[in-house]
Amino acid sequence: MRWTMPPDRVPEAWFNVVPRLAQPIEPALHPGTRQPAGPQDLAPLFPMALILQEVSTDPWIDIPGPVLDILRLWRPTPLIRARRLEQALDTPARIYYKDESVSPAGSHKPNTAVPQAYYNREEGIKRIATETGAGQWGSALAFSCALFGLKCKVYMVRASYQQKPYRRLMMETWGGEVVASPVDQPDSPGSLGMAISDAVRDAGSREDTHYSLGSVLNHVLLHQTVIGLEAKEQLQLAGEEKPDLVIGCCGGGSNLGGLALPFVPDEGVELLAVEPTSCATLTTGKFEYDFGDTAGLTPLLSMYTLGHDFVPPSIHAGGLRYHGDAPIISNLVHTGRMRASAYNQTAVFEAAIQWARTQGTIPAPETAHAIKATIDAALQAREEGKEKVILFGYSGHGLLDLQAYDDFLTGKLAGS
Amino acid sequence: MRWTMPPDRVPEAWFNVVPRLAQPIEPALHPGTRQPAGPQDLAPLFPMALILQEVSTDPWIDIPGPVLDILRLWRPTPLIRARRLEQALDTPARIYYKDESVSPAGSHKPNTAVPQAYYNREEGIKRIATETGAGQWGSALAFSCALFGLKCKVYMVRASYQQKPYRRLMMETWGGEVVASPVDQPDSPGSLGMAISDAVRDAGSREDTHYSLGSVLNHVLLHQTVIGLEAKEQLQLAGEEKPDLVIGCCGGGSNLGGLALPFVPDEGVELLAVEPTSCATLTTGKFEYDFGDTAGLTPLLSMYTLGHDFVPPSIHAGGLRYHGDAPIISNLVHTGRMRASAYNQTAVFEAAIQWARTQGTIPAPETAHAIKATIDAALQAREEGKEKVILFGYSGHGLLDLQAYDDFLTGKLAGS
Numbered sequence: 019m020r021w022t023m024p025p026d027r028v029p030e031a032w033f034n035v036v037p038r039l040a041q042p043i044e045p046a047l048h049p050g051t052r053q054p055a056g057p058q059d060l061a062p063l064f065p066m067a068l069i070l071q072e073v074s075t076d077p078w079i080d081i082p083g084p085v086l087d088i089l090r091l092w093r094p095t096p097l098i099r100a101r102r103l104e105q106a107l108d109t110p111a112r113i114y115y116k117d118e119s120v121s122p123a124g125s126h127k128p129n130t131a132v133p134q135a136y137y138n139r140e141e142g143i144k145r146i147a148t149e150t151g152a153g154q155w156g157s158a159l160a161f162s163c164a165l166f167g168l169k170c171k172v173y174m175v176r177a178s179y180q181q182k183p184y185r186r187l188m189m190e191t192w193g194g195e196v197v198a199s200p201v202d203q204p205d206s207p208g209s210l211g212m213a214i215s216d217a218v219r220d221a222g223s224r225e226d227t228h229y230s231l232g233s234v235l236n237h238v239l240l241h242q243t244v245i246g247l248e249a250k251e252q253l254q255l256a257g258e259e260k261p262d263l264v265i266g267c268c269g270g271g272s273n274l275g276g277l278a279l280p281f282v283p284d285e286g287v288e289l290l291a292v293e294p295t296s297c298a299t300l301t302t303g304k305f306e307y308d309f310g311d312t313a314g315l316t317p318l319l320s321m322y323t324l325g326h327d328f329v330p331p332s333i334h335a336g337g338l339r340y341h342g343d344a345p346i347i348s349n350l351v352h353t354g355r356m357r358a359s360a361y362n363q364t365a366v367f368e369a370a371i372q373w374a375r376t377q378g379t380i381p382a383p384e385t386a387h388a389i390k391a392t393i394d395a396a397l398q399a400r401e402e403g404k405e406k407v408i409l410f411g412y413s414g415h416g417l418l419d420l421q422a423y424d425d426f427l428t429g430k431l432a433g434s
Numbered sequence: 435m436r437w438t439m440p441p442d443r444v445p446e447a448w449f450n451v452v453p454r455l456a457q458p459i460e461p462a463l464h465p466g467t468r469q470p471a472g473p474q475d476l477a478p479l480f481p482m483a484l485i486l487q488e489v490s491t492d493p494w495i496d497i498p499g500p501v502l503d504i505l506r507l508w509r510p511t512p513l514i515r516a517r518r519l520e521q522a523l524d525t526p527a528r529i530y531y532k533d534e535s536v537s538p539a540g541s542h543k544p545n546t547a548v549p550q551a552y553y554n555r556e557e558g559i560k561r562i563a564t565e566t567g568a569g570q571w572g573s574a575l576a577f578s579c580a581l582f583g584l585k586c587k588v589y590m591v592r593a594s595y596q597q598k599p600y601r602r603l604m605m606e607t608w609g610g611e612v613v614a615s616p617v618d619q620p621d622s623p624g625s626l627g628m629a630i631s632d633a634v635r636d637a638g639s640r641e642d643t644h645y646s647l648g649s650v651l652n653h654v655l656l657h658q659t660v661i662g663l664e665a666k667e668q669l670q671l672a673g674e675e676k677p678d679l680v681i682g683c684c685g686g687g688s689n690l691g692g693l694a695l696p697f698v699p700d701e702g703v704e705l706l707a708v709e710p711t712s713c714a715t716l717t718t719g720k721f722e723y724d725f726g727d728t729a730g731l732t733p734l735l736s737m738y739t740l741g742h743d744f745v746p747p748s749i750h751a752g753g754l755r756y757h758g759d760a761p762i763i764s765n766l767v768h769t770g771r772m773r774a775s776a777y778n779q780t781a782v783f784e785a786a787i788q789w790a791r792t793q794g795t796i797p798a799p800e801t802a803h804a805i806k807a808t809i810d811a812a813l814q815a816r817e818e819g820k821e822k823v824i825l826f827g828y829s830g831h832g833l834l835d836l837q838a839y840d841d842f843l844t845g846k847l848a849g850s
Contacts, residue, residue, distance in 0.1 A: 020506065022438040090436065091514070091794055098507070102581070120536060122794040124833070164791045165518070184600070187836035190843060191790050374607050375580045378507055378538040417540070417833045420603035427606060 021097040021252040025090040031078040033243040035279040035346060036236065038077070040353050043236075043345055044320035045073075047307060055317045063221055063229040065141040068134065071237040079240065085133045088165055092121045092128075093244065097252035098412075102376045104396070111399040111406040113392060114256065116249045116277060118413050123188075125382065125414030126273050127158030127232055130241035134230050135162035145169040145227040147220040149199065149213030152178055152336030153185025154382075154414060155232030160194030171227075173199035173216040176208035178336060184418045209329050210340055211312030218315045233270025234310060234319070234344045242276025249409060250280055261409040263395055265290045267387040268300065268358070269337045271344030273413040279346070282355060289356040290395075291347065292387040294366070297330035299323065299343045300351050300358035308342055321348040333363050333432070334422035335383035337414075359391060366390050367426040370416070382414035383422050437513045437668040441506040447494040449659040451695040451762060452652065454493070456769050459652075459761055460736035461489075463723060471733045479637055479645040481557040484550065487653040495656065501549045504581055508537045508544075509660065513668035514828075518792045520812070527815035527822040529808060530672065532665045532693060534829050539604075541798065541830030542689050543574030543648055546657035550646050551578035561585040561643040563636040565615065565629030568594055568752030569601025570798075570830060571648030576610030587643075589615035589632040592624040594752060600834045625745050626756055627728030634731045649686025650726060650735070650760045658692025665825060666696055677825040679811055681706045683803040684716065684774070685753045687760030689829040695762070698771060705772040706811075707763060708803040710782070713746035715739065715759045716767050716774035724758055737764040749779050749848070750838035751799035753830075775807060782806050783842040786832070798830035799838050 036043060045054040057069045064072075071079060081089075100113040118126035138146055146168055150156030156172040163170035172194050179186060179198040186196045199213040200206050214231075221229035231238060246264075253261060264281050266274030268291040281287045291300055299322050308323040310316035321342045324330075328341040343351075350356040363383075370386035372393070373379070381389060388410045399406040416423065425431045452459060461470040473485045480488075487495060497505075516529040534542035554562055562584055566572030572588040579586035588610050595602060595614040602612045615629040616622050630647075637645035647654060662680075669677060680697050682690030684707040697703045707716055715738050724739040726732035737758045740746075744757040759767075766772040779799075786802035788809070789795070797805060804826045815822040832839065841847045 020441045020508075022440060024438060025436045088794075092436075122796070161794055165794055183840075184833070184836045187840045188796065188833070191787065191796055191836065191839045193791060371607065375609060378504075378577055378581055380538070380604065380607055417600070417604070420600045420607065423607045424599075424603045 021255045023094045023248070023252065027251065028086060028090055028093045029081070029244050029247040030086065031080050032240045033247055033280045034074060034077055034079055034240055035282050037075045038283050039349055040355065041349065043349050046317040046319055049309065049314055049317055052318065063218065065137040065143065065228060067137040067140070068237050071240055072235060082136060085136050088132050089129070089244065094248045095120050097249055097256065099256065100377050103373065106376045107393065107396050107400065109396040109400045110404060111396040111408050113396060114253065114409045115412040116245055116409065118245060118411065119415035123154065123158040123161045124417065125154045125158065126242060126245060126276055127155050128161060129244055129276065130232065130238045130272065131158035131162035133241050135159070135166045135168055138228050139166045139168055143168070143226065143228045145171065145224070146230045147171045147173070147217040147227055148230045148232065149173045149210060149217045151175050151210045151213070151339060153182055154337055156194065156196065157185060157188050158232065159230055160189040160192040163194065164192040170194040171220060172196045173201070173213040175199055175210060175213050176206060177332060182418065209312060211326060214311035215313035215315055218311065233272040234342065236346060238272050239275035239279060239344055239346050242272050243279050245276035245411065246278060246280035249277060253409065258407050260284060260287055262286070262406045263288045263290060263408045265292060265388050265391050265395070265408065265410040267292050267338060267384045267413060268343065268347060269340050269384065271347035273411055275344060275347055277411040278356070282350065289350065290391060291351065291356055291358040292391045293358065293360050294333055294335055294338050294387065295360045295362045296333050297324070297339050298360040299341065301360045305348060305352050310342060319345050321345050322351065334419060335387065337384040338387065361387055361390050363431060367431060369393050380416040381412065382416045383419055385413045437671045439510045439664070439668065443667065444502060444506055444509045445497070445660050445663040446502065447496050448656045449663055449696045450490060450493055450495055450656055451698050453491045454699050455765055456771065457765065459765050462733040462735055465725065465730055465733055468734065479634065481553045481559065481644060483553040483556070484653050487656055488651060498552060501552050504548045505545070505660065510664045511536050513665055513672065515672065516793055519789065522792045523809065523812050523816065525812040525816045526820060527812040527824050529812060530669065530825045531828040532661055532825065534661060534827065535831035539570065539574040539577045540833065541570045541574065542658060542661060542692055543571050544577060545660055545692065546648065546654045546688065547574035547578035549657050551575070551582045551584055554644050555582045555584055559584070559642065559644045561587065561640070562646045563587045563633045563643055564646045564648065565589045565626060565633045567591050567626045567629070567755060569598055570753055572610065572612065573601060573604050574648065575646055576605040576608040579610065580608040586610040587636060588612045589617070589629045591615055591626060591629050592622060593748060598834065625728060627742060630727035631729035631731055634727065649688040650758065652762060654688050655691035655695060655760055655762050658688050659695050661692035661827065662694060662696035665693060669825065674823050676700060676703055677823045678702070679704045679706060679822060679824045681708060681804050681807050681811070681824065681826040683708050683754060683800045683829060684759065684763060685756045685800065687763035689827055691760060691763055693827040694772070698766065705766065706807060707767065707772055707774040708807045709774065709776050710749055710751055710754050710803065711776045711778045712749050713740070713755050714776040715757065717776045721764060721768050726758060735761050737761050738767065750835060751803065753800040754803065777803055777806050779847060783847060785809050796832040797828065798832045799835055801829045
């Protein structure tokens with residue numbers, strides 16, 4: 019069963035969780051002085067509108083009309099009840115998922131790529147540089163730049179550049195320019211931290227160019243809150259007062275934050291972050307200030323981190339391979355408002371196959387982490403005989419990740 | 435702008451155009467006797483429910499509840515107004531498209547794969563054999579068999595099997611078994627006609643197995659009419675009395691038929707089939723009885739055909755490479771109710787890129803034929819200063835066809 023809404027029900031303001039946090043969020047620090055970074059420190063990289071959103075304590079921030087016009091190409095996204103999975107699990111839980119895979123780029127990422135491209139164009143910027151790991155973020159930004167007439171340069175982690183030609187072709191179809199990163203070490207497989215350094219260097223060296231980040235920062239999570247705001251309204255349409263449990267996979271935190279943040283003030287709604295055991299930032303990392311990139315060019319953020327020089331093992335859920343986590347997500351976990359759990363790759367793909375053969379769609383490996391946690395929660399509800407309402411984020415489709423499924427089905431997948 | 439409808443508005447009956455045709459449709463002939471084929475002739479291949487639908491003259495046929503339950507996983511599909519394309523073309527035309535790419539398999543094909551799997555299971559069949567060219571049909575049937583607990587064997591044209599590993603992996607993710615065809619000529623690149631022969635032989639040789647066809651036949655086009663029925667209702671929601679022009683790409687005819695057939699009785703609605711110049715069945719073929727496959731195992735159908743031994747050149751729109759056409763579509767073209775036009779591959783990909791960079795989504799190469807014809811019609815409306823309402827079928831996404839885009843962008847595409 020699907021709950022759809024007409025396009026005029028796309029939220030017209032973003033939900034800012036910052037003024038609603040139990041403990042205030044620590045400010046970002048300048049990488050040189052280690053003093054709180056001011057707007058002028060960030061101005062070479064970001065348009066002022068985004069810098070102001072990054073530090074805003076307004077409870078709601080209006081979404082500009084030209085951004086809404088583009089979001090309405092695919093929003094509101096459907097909320098779907100996974101009845102066939104419920105039946106297969108014989109659970110009294112009611113399982114709903116918010117389907118962000120229907121966007122042109124195939125994930126939630128365009129929710130922030132569109133406003134970022136818009137604000138940059140409004141400030142006269144002609145070109146945006148960014149990094150991409152698995153390719154989801156680069157695809158979303160290339161798509162958004164095409165629609166606003168901006169040039170887009172994507173530094174793609176070399177391992178992905180070589181293993182995922184389809185993601186690169188997708189960006190090029192939208193007119194993006196894609197190069198393998200690190201650009202100065204052609205033998206290195208690269209990492210997200212290294213690619214961020216490449217993109218920041220590019221943006222810092224050109225007047226016409228800004229930098230754009232697809233996760234972690236406050237303004238990115240802010241833009242993603244359309245997901246949770248829509249889901250809240252759609253759950254009402256489905257006859258549910260509230261979810262008991264909200265689940266999202268977590269790499270940098272933008273997918274999880276987008277779905278979960280609007281539920282932060284709601285009593286009795288449990289929030290769960292799911293990460294891979296091979297890059298278990300929230301469950302095994304330290305809560306401290308760290309750089310966002312490998313080279314130490316970015317401001318220092320207060321977050322859970324495995325260390326900015328941590329290189330996670332190569333897993334198929336490339337979007338979850340990040341050494342840090344969004345300060346907002348880290349704050350929620352640190353203060354106990356959100357729980358976190360980790361799963362290994364084999365368990366995650368078993369869940370993905372079960373999903374594909376019951377619900378019919380093929381999820382991204384990242385999304386499959388949330389599916390695995392959902393299945394576990396639904397089975398626990400069966401044990402306890404409880405009618406639990408579970409909402410999880412279906413962050414993206416796995417159509418460009420089919421090689422990962424082949425590796426799993428033919429026994430070539432590493433377990434961790 | 436998108437027009438969505440709640441899941442309870444999925445049509446509950448299929449629209450049968452056969453009793454509404456200006457001239458009756460000629461019966462299929464037995465390949466041996468060349469006499470009209472009776473139900474018992476088809477029983478080794480198809481369940482009786484589908485055979486009866488194949489020859490039915492009932493104006494409406496009820497959709498079974500278990501089929502509706504699965505169609506509702508993604509239906510009703512959205513009707514979307516392509517405003518950004520309209521603006522780019524500076525046309526007074528209003529362009530709408532019906533988006534079938536949102537299905538789990540990424541095209542309109544599951545609309546018939548689901549009922550075909552259902553009726554086979556109801557008759558006690560345990561296994562279905564079929565062919566696939568580009569892989570869209572095989573994916574849809576593997577998906578549908580997974581949901582009904584049937585085994586699925588797919589004979590995939592060898593050229594596609596080798597060039598499109600992602601499509602094969604998609605079928606395997608749903609549990610399908612895929613082999614390259616022709617099975618007895620390992621050096622042949624294969625063709626759709628050869629793969630049909632392989633699948634028909636398989637089904638004919640096993641008691642537990644039936645055959646399934648993804649296009650051409652009357653019952654297949656019947657199942658696809660949910661597309662046009664929904665679109666009609668959604669156009670009303672959008673404030674349009676009727677479309678002036680309905681456009682669909684045409685290989686075997688199921689996508690085009692699904693969208694266009696419900697408009698056949700409507701005066702003032704022009705219908706247009708779009709095909710590739712390299713396999714221009716409707717625009718250059720003969721209207722006569724011919725076999726559906728290469729080996730001459732299938733019944734003879736009254737249709738436009740290039741000859742059952744015609745091997746079309748290899749183009750990226752693999753779903754349009756078929757020597758014949760649906761008898762219903764052929765009848766409509768022959769009697770003048772529907773027009774046909776043909777475009778070459780380069781013009782089609784130019785249109786696809788224009789679409790991707792204005793509307794934001796990446797269409798299947800087949801779908802891009804309809805987009806090209808839509809752009810031409812919208813430009814003609816500008817010339818004539820006419821407010822035309824154009825509806826076209828967005829039959830599938832191009833996410834597993836990105837190699838074709840690369841070939842086009844790097845100048846490696848053959849022109850025809």
